[in-house]
Amino acid sequence: MIARRTLLAAASATALLAQPLIATAQELPRNVRLVIGSTSTGGDTYQNSAIVADALAEHLDINIKVDAVGASEAFKALGRDSRGTTLMIFHDQAYLGNLYGVTGYDDPFEGYTVGPTVAINPGNAYLVSKDSPYQSMEDILTAAENGERVRVAIQPGGVSEIGFSAMKNAASVRAPGSEENIIAVNTGSQSDKNQAMWDDLADVINGSIQANEQFTQLPEDDQKAMRFVWITARPGTIEQAPAEGMGETTRDDMLHYVSPETSVTLDGEQDFTFDKEFYFLFNKDMDPAIIEQIDTALTEIYAKGEIQERQKAAFFIPNFLPTAEAQQHLTEKRDTYAKVIEQISGDS
Template structure:
């Protein structure tokens, strides 16, 4: 009998319903540790990892523990374990940290094996005080072109900085030289960035829909009130979010702050966009059968559909690509952002 891709997937799916993938048959360890690039057990990395780990553990019939050890320790743990008992969940910070030269960030594409993508957090955003004279990104670029210094609070070296780099790049493309007037205020956590705004040390801050939406709902007279000016996610990503959005900010509201309604140009013709994308990383010498088992299990999990509902309930956008497709996609993404960073660094 000849199997098409669809009938083969259906056959595998039926087998999965009958019983989880047996750990012995797949050469899998009974206990697996999923280290994450964050030390927080309340943040989006832990939350997303927990959803995926629970589904994978059930499907594979093994135990998977999420361990919030942070980026540096996570990479070390992954590099030490060739047996496949340690895998890692992280996001674009893994390669952005390397591109920005942050200590402890090796090239994940060279030193590890990039695995499947699982979800996007579409919430990366930039905000201004509610009483700011800047009503839009157009106002910000116009101010920089007119010689006004625009201070942007970021946490340097990754997801927080890439949007700032894109702002400088867009200013350079629009009016060469004006990028010098968009300056970084280097801070730490989200609370530090918020405080920089409230202390009038920053005109714009990097934030997120999840962390900052509450402040956009305050009365404009409140000293902590904020407004969104830019959400970096692709419109195709935001369109998959619940129509109600989050808090008092609907999906339609979010789309108005994203491309193409809000334009931060990449090269004068195309807009810069950035999705914060979560994916697995493996030790490059790990048994390929284990990776195949994880890819197969995730294919089944996402074909069943329950995980997507859990992710959307937590304001994640489901984004599964198996390892090979994910590597190709993320390599292109890395190369695009590398060019933007190199252009700003070189002043070209």
């Protein structure tokens, strides 16, 4: 009998030790690891994730550590943990990488649960040198129609490439066959793309307001001087940016480079736009109650308004959508870009 009681006591102690994991199956645990699809602690993914993590941790009185492990490792870590102790924040690269066939990018809508959106980086842009003969996207697309080769420096396989795909698609819609004159110059980081322009290896480069605005303020005779020709964000997104904009480029200045003033057609009737949106990703088997808890917490956080001020101060546009709305929005967005990529693939 004593031995049996000892065994029962040991079993009870073991159950108690295991209880925290069981008890927290329907809510976030005390300590959460938030992995991100970037290895940089100075980039926009980390900055945006840190703002959201701080607000969520304070609101729920838990600890959340942002871990910049990169896309491949982040997806692996998320896939191993269904308890809610590992969450992920990334942006459109998650599905664009899959659409472009980049190794390591499975379909996030199938392999994971897409969660709420939290913000937009409105800065995705394309630039030319200040002494370029191309003054606008209209000039670039017209040049392609006239048989000129226009070289565009991008980092292939995602956010950097989607605008390039849109250029080729627009050329094809305007003048079938002219898309062959929009040529990719595949590079790496932003500094590599900048250098491609300075070395006269590219006529146009993918860049960002944040990274390249400083070069647009240089005098025209400076070799590094650049000029914006296109900002891919929706006009409604830029309209939410601070009036002072960034650097010496005001919000009104930026609006000259977005639709409809700068038109890159999607289908001959509407313009192509692209907002770089950040959102949560969850393990496919994680308890839906945890997702509901996060949705509720973020709804309350955004209702207070403080997080929006922090995001705008870092040049992010607040964009909270709870999970159900975010999934519908991002699915429609993914499907639109899939058609663009499929179209230019068929043309090439």
